[in-house]
Amino acid sequence: MKLLIKGGRVIDPSQRLDELADVLIEEGIIKAIEKDIQVDAPIYEAKGKLVLPAFVDLHCHLREPGQEHKEDLASGSLAGVAGGFCALFAMPNTSPPLDSKSQIGYILAKAAHLPLYIFPVGALSLGMRGEELAPIGELAEAGVKAISDDGMPVQNSGLLRNALLYARMFNLTVILHCEDTSLSQGGVANEGFTATRLGLRGIPTSAEEIAVVRAVLLALETGCKVHICHISTKNSLELVRWGKTKGAPITCDVTPHHLVLTEEAIENYDTRAKCNPPLRSEEDRKALIEGLLDGTIDCIATDHAPHSKDEWDVEFDLAPFGIAGLETAFPLLYTTLVENGLIPLELLVEKMSTTPAQLMDLELGSLKVGREANLVVIDTKPIRVNVESLFSRGKNNPFQGWTLKGFPCLTICKGEIVFERRAEL
Amino acid sequence: MKHLLGLESLDREEILSLLKKGKEYREWLDEVYEKRRQPLPHLKGRRICLLFYEPSTRTRHSFEIAGRLLEADVTSFSLAVSSVQKGESFKDTLLTLESMGFDLFVIRHSYSGACFYASNILRRASVVNAGDGMHEHPTQTLLDLLTIYRARNKVEGLRIAIVGDILHSRVARSAIFALNKLNWNIHICAPPTLLPKDVEKFNVKVFHRLEEAIKDVDVIYMLRIQRERQKEQFFPSLEEYSRLYRLTSQHLSLAPGAMVMHPGPVNRGVEMEGTVVDGGESFILDQVRNGVAIRMAILHSILGEEKR
Numbered sequence: 001m002k003l004l005i006k007g008g009r010v011i012d013p014s015q016r017l018d019e020l021a022d023v024l025i026e027e028g029i030i031k032a033i034e035k036d037i038q039v040d041a042p043i044y045e046a047k048g049k050l051v052l053p054a055f056v057d058l059h060c061h062l063r064e065p066g067q068e069h070k071e072d073l074a075s076g077s078l079a080g081v082a083g084g085f086c087a088l089f090a091m092p093n094t095s096p097p098l099d100s101k102s103q104i105g106y107i108l109a110k111a112a113h114l115p116l117y118i119f120p121v122g123a124l125s126l127g128m129r130g131e132e133l134a135p136i137g138e139l140a141e142a143g144v145k146a147i148s149d150d151g152m153p154v155q156n157s158g159l160l161r162n163a164l165l166y167a168r169m170f171n172l173t174v175i176l177h178c179e180d181t182s183l184s185q186g187g188v189a190n191e192g193f194t195a196t197r198l199g200l201r202g203i204p205t206s207a208e209e210i211a212v213v214r215a216v217l218l219a220l221e222t223g224c225k226v227h228i229c230h231i232s233t234k235n236s237l238e239l240v241r242w243g244k245t246k247g248a249p250i251t252c253d254v255t256p257h258h259l260v261l262t263e264e265a266i267e268n269y270d271t272r273a274k275c276n277p278p279l280r281s282e283e284d285r286k287a288l289i290e291g292l293l294d295g296t297i298d299c300i301a302t303d304h305a306p307h308s309k310d311e312w313d314v315e316f317d318l319a320p321f322g323i324a325g326l327e328t329a330f331p332l333l334y335t336t337l338v339e340n341g342l343i344p345l346e347l348l349v350e351k352m353s354t355t356p357a358q359l360m361d362l363e364l365g366s367l368k369v370g371r372e373a374n375l376v377v378i379d380t381k382p383i384r385v386n387v388e389s390l391f392s393r394g395k396n397n398p399f400q401g402w403t404l405k406g407f408p409c410l411t412i413c414k415g416e417i418v419f420e421r422r423a424e425l
Numbered sequence: 426m427k428h429l430l431g432l433e434s435l436d437r438e439e440i441l442s443l444l445k446k447g448k449e450y451r452e453w454l455d456e457v458y459e460k461r462r463q464p465l466p467h468l469k470g471r472r473i474c475l476l477f478y479e480p481s482t483r484t485r486h487s488f489e490i491a492g493r494l495l496e497a498d499v500t501s502f503s504l505a506v507s508s509v510q511k512g513e514s515f516k517d518t519l520l521t522l523e524s525m526g527f528d529l530f531v532i533r534h535s536y537s538g539a540c541f542y543a544s545n546i547l548r549r550a551s552v553v554n555a556g557d558g559m560h561e562h563p564t565q566t567l568l569d570l571l572t573i574y575r576a577r578n579k580v581e582g583l584r585i586a587i588v589g590d591i592l593h594s595r596v597a598r599s600a601i602f603a604l605n606k607l608n609w610n611i612h613i614c615a616p617p618t619l620l621p622k623d624v625e626k627f628n629v630k631v632f633h634r635l636e637e638a639i640k641d642v643d644v645i646y647m648l649r650i651q652r653e654r655q656k657e658q659f660f661p662s663l664e665e666y667s668r669l670y671r672l673t674s675q676h677l678s679l680a681p682g683a684m685v686m687h688p689g690p691v692n693r694g695v696e697m698e699g700t701v702v703d704g705g706e707s708f709i710l711d712q713v714r715n716g717v718a719i720r721m722a723i724l725h726s727i728l729g730e731e732k733r
Contacts, residue, residue: 191622192622192623193622193623193626195621195622196621196622196623196624196626196627197433197598198537198538198560199537199538199557199558199559199560199561199595199598200537200538200558200559200560201559202621202622204622268541269537269538269541269542313516314514314515314516314542315515315534315536315538315539315542316536316537316538316542317536317537317558318536
């Protein structure tokens with residue numbers, strides 16, 4: 001594939017690049033980033049657009065095998081490339097869970113034919129039941145880079161400690177969804193005035209924070225790389241900050257929705273804003289933005305959690321947790337955080353491309369010459385979100401009807417053009 | 426009024442107008458109906474469905490009686506023998522019943538927000554909230570206000586102590602929403618385990634001691650304590666709960682002349698001593714009679730004034 005992307009604003013934090021330039025791709029490889037490249041190649045006009053390393057998502061739910069009515073690898077991949085992503089880490093809470101070599105092999109075999117990179121995350125415990133360790137060595141051999149029990153967090157601290165000690169031997173990262181379920185049990189919303197008014201059972205912030213303390217201390221003690229996903233409270237950030245100053249091998253991510261919405265989004269019992277951890281207070285939200293700026297938060301991950309409408313169009317208590325946000329992630333953050341001057345654009349690119357790739361040791365998230373082309377061109381014209389025309393099967397997206405800027409208009413993955421937006425949403 | 430989903434969304438005037446109408450129906454019940462035993466034809470031909478997903482005695486029966494006294498056609502939907510047992514969703518149940526031609530659904534549901542959800546699902550029919558989870562129970566609060574209105578001849582600017590399981594109580598939430606609009610001084614009293622987070626943002630004064638909470642109030646409002654809460658360890662035992670929060674006749678001297686109220690059903694001897702339940706300050710049975718009157722007012726406000 002040969003392509004000259006002309007005149008865009010090229011931003012690549014991995015080489016501290018931010019300039020108007022042309023990007024030349026030949027045989028799927030980035031050949032040059034220079035001004036006014038004169039070459040005989042098909043041209044993609046990018047004047048007024050942004051050219052970025054494609055995004056890497058450390059946390060999404062692709063639902064295959066077993067829950068294809070919510071999403072499958074193909075529909076999730078399309079949603080991914082339409083959202084500007086070149087790599088997705090697929091969580092293991094499928095049916096059955098990804099706790100064996102054959103399960104991992106199934107995902108990798110299918111992923112080879114898909115337009116972007118899919119990295120299956122192995123289960124930490126057998127069946128994600130939190131009782132016995134999954135065959136972590138076998139999973140590592142099968143090619144996983146990380147293990148996690150995600151939304152079914154291990155409650156037994158002894159088991160978790162052994163998992164960390166053991167996983168370290170294979171240089172795996174352990175991704176932890178931090179939740180003490182004895183504190184969150186039965187809860188459906190952040191414990192606060194909104195839940196009190198609506199008569200919804202609350203999930204206190206301590207349910208997350210106690211598990212964060214445990215994760216930080218165990219990372220420090222075992223030396224295993226621990227990545228805390230979808231961090232949501234001010235105190236959790238303080239605890240991670242403390243862990244980092246002590247030298248714990250700990251990193252964390254935040255979701256786009258926790259950076260933009262607060263608990264008030266569940267007003268009118270809107271199940272599309274029901275997620276776990278729940279949307280928190282404005283004070284927490286501000287602290288999360290602060291955490292991005294000061295580096296406590298290493299990256300942004302979507303926690304894309306598609307569900308079918310039959311599942312979420314029900315009474316609030318019965319609706320599953322989760323927001324399907326792969327396709328709105330970048331435009332949402334570009335519009336609400338960058339355009340409003342809350343964070344610099346380069347930082348957003350760094351948190352969505354550079355650092356997640358680095359954390360998982362991937363040759364992605366960079367536009368360095370010689371690398372395989374994995375890049376996205378962003379159009380900043382405003383588009384009104386219409387979930388029906390998004391590629392994900394999950395329409396549980398609370399940003400329906402929002403007008404956002406920054407949707408991808410061209411995505412290149414594995415050196416090929418995999419997505420080009422021609423129509424409006 | 427299209428629906429009655431809660432009192433948070435009503436304003437002072439709407440509440441007062443329902444109370445005025447309820448008072449008139451109560452007078453009709455006492456003075457006219459008692460003698461002639463003839464219903465009023467106000468809702469003749471209108472069809473009401475009582476859709477109760479939770480057990481209820483007084484709310485369900487008083488809606489049924491209220492509907493019949495206005496000559497509406499009232500059907501009670503019986504959960505135990507319905508398709509809900511076959512796994513039919515709430516959404517499909519609503520749409521199915523609406524297709525049968527009901528004009529109004531009175532809904533009691535164990536999930537907060539279920540009535541709001543129903544009002545979005547239904548294409549034409551109205552919804553009256555008869556209690557949704559821990560959220561609201563607006564008709565209970567309206568009948569309580571009617572009881573106070575008739576006894577005190579005023580319904581604004583008074584003092585109340587609401588005592589008991591505030592955390593799980595839809596009655597408490599509806600009361601707090603409405604009483605704030607009517608400029609009441611609200612005391613709430615419970616152990617910290619039975620108070621919802623940030624409850625003080627409701628403009629209420631929080632107490633943990635019964636004796637302090639009820640001092641000099643106009644209304645002592647006791648909530649039912651559910652035995653399951655002890656199993657969930659919100660308090661050590663029913664005996665200890667009673668030791669701290671049972672209203673006895675000795676307490677009444679702390680609030681001379683106060684009305685004693687309870688939404689029922691009462692756990693005699695647990696949250697209230699039997700002699701107080703039966704005593705001269707108790708308005709519990711008057712509350713029940715007003716329940717019929719206020720529900721007539723509500724049904725009429727929704728169905729009677731709407732263009733056919």
